[in-house]
Amino acid sequence: MVDVREDILARLLELVATIPNIKTAVRGNIDLTPEHLPAAIVLDGDEETNDVSDLSMRPPHRPTSVQMTPEIILVESEVGEIVDIGTLRREMIRLVLYDTELNEQIVKTGRNGNGAIRYLGCQTDVGWMRSLHGALRAQFLFKYTLNPADL
Amino acid sequence: MRVDFGAMFDDVYAEIGVPAVFTVTNGTGGVVADITVIDDTRPKTLPAGGSVEVIDVGPGAYARIPELAANGITRADYLHAVLAFNSRNWVVRSYELRGSPNGEDQGEVRFLLKAA
Numbered sequence: 525m526v527d528v529r530e531d532i533l534a535r536l537l538e539l540v541a542t543i544p545n546i547k548t549a550v551r552g553n554i555d556l557t558p559e560h561l562p563a564a565i566v567l568d569g570d571e572e573t574n575d576v577s578d579l580s581m582r583p584p585h586r587p588t589s590v591q592m593t594p595e596i597i598l599v600e601s602e603v604g605e606i607v608d609i610g611t612l613r614r615e616m617i618r619l620v621l622y623d624t625e626l627n628e629q630i631v632k633t634g635r636n637g638n639g640a641i642r643y644l645g646c647q648t649d650v651g652w653m654r655s656l657h658g659a660l661r662a663q664f665l666f667k668y669t670l671n672p673a674d675l
Numbered sequence: 676m677r678v679d680f681g682a683m684f685d686d687v688y689a690e691i692g693v694p695a696v697f698t699v700t701n702g703t704g705g706v707v708a709d710i711t712v713i714d715d716t717r718p719k720t721l722p723a724g725g726s727v728e729v730i731d732v733g734p735g736a737y738a739r740i741p742e743l744a745a746n747g748i749t750r751a752d753y754l755h756a757v758l759a760f761n762s763r764n765w766v767v768r769s770y771e772l773r774g775s776p777n778g779e780d781q782g783e784v785r786f787l788l789k790a791a
Contacts, residue, residue: 556729565727597724651721652768653731654790661724 540564561601695760708746
């Protein structure tokens, strides 16, 4: 069984856990306390195909191209303390875009296949509690081939 | 009937107020005053990135402006002052004037605090 989507999300979690100074790396958990910070959270995100316009005779179980857009949320512990949100962002992008396992084995980009990985951008947040915290929500796009026969 | 709002504030502070030490730090003479505040530290959630929530508190305290003025503390002294109460030390990062029917100078100020 091969579930590329799950493999991508699992690898993303492994990667963000290696961002220097990250204290908590979780997937899908949205309730944190200051003791968890700095934190990286992987959210599954959406995915879509172009099959809405494909009403051909192609059997439904044939492979199709999927674009999934998982999100990574980074929260720093306190502005100016431990590590800043800009450093977390830089490390996250570098880790994801340069990861050999993600590129060559899971998504199969470039000469390994017709997959693709793109950094789409991010939005920032800042807010006060006991101290000032910065946060960031980043989106990545992964294009991969969904083969129902592998599921 | 004439309402004495100052006396109303005093009654409330006598019931639920706690002793505090207000230390001016912005270079105007280092006033240290014993005052009474109402602890207004509230639960607060930081909506980080839209869907993740970091749960903590937003520290705050109410004080009476006439009491501050009586101790020589003016509005220019509020920011960056150290406020100690309920066994914690905070720094005033901002403030909100709460007003009063007798004028803002007779009302309360809500100090927005941060960790010292």
